[in-house]
Amino acid sequence: MALKIVKGSIDRMFDKNLQDLVRGIRNHKEDEAKYISTCIDEIKQELKQDNIAVKSNAVCKLTYLQMLGYDVSWAAFNIVEVMSSSKFTYKRIGYLAASQCFHESTDVIMLTTNQIRKDLSSPNQYDTGVALTGLSCFVTPDLARDLANDIMTLMSHTKPYIRKKAVLIMYKVFLKYPESLRPAFPRMKEKLEDPDPGVQSAAVNVICELARRNPKNYLSLAPLFFKLMTSSTNNWVLIKIIKLFGALTPLEPRLGKKLIEPLTNLIHSTSAMSLLYECVNTVIAVLISLSSGMPNHSASIQLCVQKLRILIEDSDQNLKYLGLLAMSKILKTHPKSVQSHKDLILQCLDDKDESIRLRALDLLYGMVSKKNLMEIVKKLMLHVDKAEGTTYRDELLTKIIDICSQSNYQYITNFEWYISILVELTRLEGTRHGHLIASQMLDVAIRVKAIRAFAVAQMATLLDNAHLLTGNTQHSGICEVLYAAAWICGEFSEHLEDPMATLEAMLRPKVATLPGHIQAVYVQNAAKLFSTVLCGLEGAPADSKVAQETSQLLIDRLPVFVQSDNLEVQERASCILQLVKYIQKLQQKDVEVAEEVTALFAGELNPVAPKAQKKVPVPEGLDLDAWINEPLSGSESEDEGRKTKGKAVFAKEDSRHTKPRYTEVDEKELAKRREVRKAEQANNPFYIKASPSSQKVYQEAVGVEHIPVVQIDLSVPLKVPDQYVKLEEERREKNKAVRKKDKKKRREKGRQRRGDSGPESEEDITPAHMVDIVTEEMPENALPSDDDDKDPNDPHKALNIDLDKPLADSEKKLPVRTHRPDEVLKSPIEDEEGLEVTSEPKKKSGKEKKDKERKKGKEKKNKRKRKQEEGEDLMEAGSEEPVQSKVTNDVAAQPPASTPEASDLDFWLSNAPVPSDPQEAAAVPDAPPASTPEAASGVAVVVPDSEPEETKSSKHKKKKEKDKKKKHHHHHHSDRAREESVQNGTVEDEEPLPPMSNYALLAENSYIKMVCDIQGNLHDGSQVVVSVIFENKCDSFIKSMEFNVMDSLNSKLQRPEGAGPHDSLTVPFHLPPGISNEARFIFSVQSIVMPQKLKGTLTFIVKTEDSSTHEKLDFKLHFTCTSYLITTPCYSDAYAKLLESGDLKGSSLKLEGINQPFHHLLARICFHHHFSVVERIDSCASMYSRSIQGHHVCLLVKTADQTVSIDAKCDEPGLLRNVLDEIKLTFSQC
């Protein structure tokens, strides 16, 4: 056996290794493909060997072949084998191959999960490193979900080498598994202050990348980044942060104000061009965000422009390029400061580097004015002549047109000049942009009435010289110009000097070689010309012969077109031919026909705005998806189906009558019908599915898109029919205002155009002739909103998650090992649904939507409250995490990083002076110093809201709880289970719960009211947190509140070090009249089995204008056993195991006469007693909770006929008994 192995390995020595393969390929240059195919055969043989060394060698060779373009996915399984080798040498080869060729649809990836997890937790840091690197290339949603927790742990690995890789890969994990973002974010944020620069830089990288996509969620990190910016010396980190600020400033202009000075300092001090460049860029972004009314920043602009000029003048082409790039950003808001550097930019047009020339062109676009337009275009035309290669020349061409046509031809004073420029541009051979020139010609001719005569003359010349343009019809797009020329000559033929000559030019036989859509226009417009010619001739009888000759010309020439293979041409030609023949007959009888022929083409065409069609509002109640006539059942034949449809389309009366019925049909029904219809369509081989490509093809075939739009008489659809108006009176009311505004705006615009009220200095330039630019038509009640162009498939959308919300308990750990069904992952729609926790509004059934909205409303209301709590949450967490515990000890220097409250951000942004050195910067963002050390145990934020605190907080709590549950339930139930399962006792569509509050009245007198909530501390088994809300009920100022409790043996109020056991705690705030505020007190408890009552006193001074009195209020704090329980989610399998273990002792309870719905009951238990629902089946539910000291409490709640029986199990019978008693009490009270 051993011998066999040895023999095998000696044989294997003569296997090709990677170097041999490469050498072989190089030696077989002439028959490379053949050589490689033999190599692949060898590799296949090698992969069949048991020897891992041989396999890894083969896989290594495959990696090389993959680079050459060979698909090696067939070896995926072998790659997995090599990956799972215990030897680093092989493992790394395996992972390399995997990272080169694995992707989401590689099915063997499923097999790697455990292997990767093993590698991630390997004691050897390089195994871990290799696995992380590999993952960064092939992580799938499944892997991300299953490994998120492992990777999160690695973020706190002892080795920075692992930490930085783990941090970086988290970004990919977030993208693939957005649910992980919230739980992982606190740790990610921590890494911003990692001692290792590499890790820090990685964290900055990740957060910047996240923030770039959803900046608003990261605004609260601004103070922290600001601190990093002013303290870091790592240019990589600085660049990233400064780039990030560039993304944040548009959202928060105050941030920009704060940034300007440090950035300016950096610009002055740094010698790194890359950093300087990014600083300039961000300063520009800041200036853009501040653009309104900040005159005192002209110095900053000047500085930026100056620095950019230095970059542009640099001999390094890279700097020149970037300088121009940044310059174009300034241009948008501060064109004046750039315009003074016109010389420099024009110079760049002569640069040998095409990228730079293109950049300079971009800049020119924004630099033109009425004064210099002609000059600049003249220069560009020179460049057009010089330009070799068509790409750059095409670019020039489009730029010339862009420059001239920008903002509705604002800068053109002489349209004759513009037309001649366009005509001149047609001389360009081989350009792709013929249609662009054509559409410009059409646009100008249609919209500038005064220019028509000139344009028509020019176009006639073009038509006459058509042979110059049609040199190589097949490729060149320039013949598109003829389309415009023919149309303009036809449409505005009254301006033609010699219509006969033009008509003749349009009917030359050579025209038949033009593309079909152009021929069609030729034919149609020949008819128009014909009518003009007739008109001109019929006045004098002597000319009747000429008229007849004209008809004969058409009759002679048109048959060529009748034979065209283009349908459009054929149809038009034969129509017109017949018409002309008929006219000729009439002419021979000396009938005057001119007037009638002209009537064919009478009427003027108005330009229609490109978006007009889209903007026609859909009348309310019109559901374009709804059936107008219900389709008959499936047995109906195809023809019948079509007939019904056809009838429906035309029988408008019908549709109107039936409409009201449809509005009543509820959404679900509609959705169902839609589904049915879709399925039917999918199965119907005759149904032509709308595909974007087909549409495109159509458009291209038509060529210049504008004409068909213009020719359609839009007056019909643009007017809202009366009956619709009646239907939607309400909406009209709303629209009226909008419309008025719209009209006003339009009028203003029009005036601007007509009056040529360009930039002040240019007013003296008078246009060559009065130009009347016809405005484009828009539908009467067009909606002013612009379309949302966001890509719905953008993966970053899923990461739009509010990170400032405190983590719910259930979120603190990443849910792992839960399996969503495959489809959920695959289809994007489903996937989005899976992300509903991201609070993105999604299409849902009506009820759910309403529910959501309701919640949202609440959310808004509770925002302040939430923010306050958030701070507190962090304080609580502080006791656990090293960074934050430091913070707690040193309240005065509480860094903003740990309190991402908007209020803090506001403070940071508004009050603080701009710091100039890092120390100061660190101090500035601090929270206002709390006066006493007690603040360590209680956070105080003033809530100047008059709404009763109690209801507010209760709503909030409830919401929070719900969220929590929702999330939990979301992750742990399969699709089917989701439908049946409960959300903390509330099935989605059951009636809403009455508001509940955990805040119980503690004590009250005429001055002050105290309500409190008692909660166990999740992180410390011996701590209970009591949140007390103090509300000032009187008209006087309450101050110097002191809170004291008589300690018992079991429970003690935690006092600051050095304080005696009977000293009272100062409440860290004063209460103005009508204000309430919350303070937190921490108690340490030993035994949690029994409920406790503690006597306490609050003393305070009531201060009126002339006097102040000492007052006192006694209270009793009641620590129920419930308050030691913490809502902890539990999965049904774990729950079953727990019950099976037999460690729990049982007890039971019966409640009679409960007539509330079961889900209310469950919700009450969940809410008041901190339980969570594990499973609910009909009228039976299992629930779970855990005490702060780790006791498990399990309930089985059953209901039947107003009787609720609760069977309970717990490992501490005393605790259980008390909890049950408390539950009983809860239900006896309601």
Next chain:
Amino acid sequence: MIKAILIFNNHGKPRLIRFYEYFAEDVQQQIIRETFHLVSKRDDNVCNFLEGGSLIGGSDYKLIYRHYATLYFVFCVDSSESELGILDLIQVFVETLDKCFENVCELDLIFHMDKVHFILQEVVMGMVLETNMNEIVGQVELQNRMEKSEGLLCSAARAVSAVKNINLPEMPRNINIGDINIKVPSLSPF
């Protein structure tokens, strides 16, 4: 974000490709061809940025490249990366290669694609991972040492490959990339 890293020679032959986003093999080859087409027709004294090709990227992406002797190093990055920073990163990467291979030349890349990948993995992981050359070289060396200690690419195999080398035309080592230490202008503080 870095979307892809391509290394190819003056004739467009790929020497290393690394995509951080999935593309099928044929698309990868097209991208290489297109990129080569775009990059190769540019003079050496023009700027090193190119607004992305049609296959990879889109408007937000840029190609940032450097040309060393016979090789092009092309990074396809989006707008969140600093252009000059990436240029410097390429320089760091090439200098690292130079250290690891002791005077690197195209042949090193041809015959040791795997090793080049391992080095690259220490520099870039979809985003910039490490920019400190000493750190990179240190980590690469530690891993190589580990590989050696496993002793799996045993001496016998090396002897065999030496024997194989006898018959074949000697491996030319004299095609040097030459001035690999091209001065990066104005980036000194990095």
